[in-house]
Amino acid sequence: MHTDTISGRPARADDYDAVAAVVDDWWGRPILGALPRLFLDHFHRTSLVAGTGDGMSGFLVGIVSPSEPGEAYIHFVGVHPEARKTGLARALYERFFEIARAHDRRVVKAITSPANRTSIAFHQRMGFTVTGPVRDYNGPGHDLVTFERGI
Incomplete structure (x- = not known):
């Protein structure tokens, strides 16, 4: 697996099919439901x-949050199993931090x-503050860990 374009390129809405084709295999379990097409249809310019x-x-x-002017959010990240431990995830995060700063965001969150x-x-x-698990974060019985980092 080559990681020549390690920092990534801006996503396109039509990248969704390629992502959908691999995400369950990369996770080793069904996870696609957490990443519906709407994310790349509407947020490909910041992906x-x-x-x-x-x-x-x-x-x-x-x-980049339309509701919280100083915040950005990383919803989903995937790295091919053969490309793990190459710095690719870190590079994608660093590139996203640049995008967020360009949109005047100073905090990045994830769960x-x-x-x-x-x-x-x-x-x-990566320097995120880790909180939780936060009880019922995503509804009753759905505890999640939250991450926050200033950029």
Whole structure:
């Protein structure tokens, strides 16, 4: 797996089909339901795709909040299993921070399941404050861990 375009390129709405085709395999479980097409239809300009002619090696779906003027949110990030530990996820995050700053955002937030220890450790290494699990964050019985980082 090559990661030549490690920082990613702006996503396009039509990247959704490629993302949808791999996301469950990359996670090793059904996860596509958390990433409906609307995210790339409406937020592709603040999202990223990384890869080469060999295929996609990673993606980040990010949003500059229309409701919280100083905030941005990373909704979903995926890295091909063969591209993990190459710095690709870090590069995608750093590129998204640039996008967020260009939109006058100074805080980036994200969430994950309390069971996702890999994501929690990654966000800690990236300098995010980790809170939780926050009870019933996503409705009754849906506790989540929250992340926040100033940029």
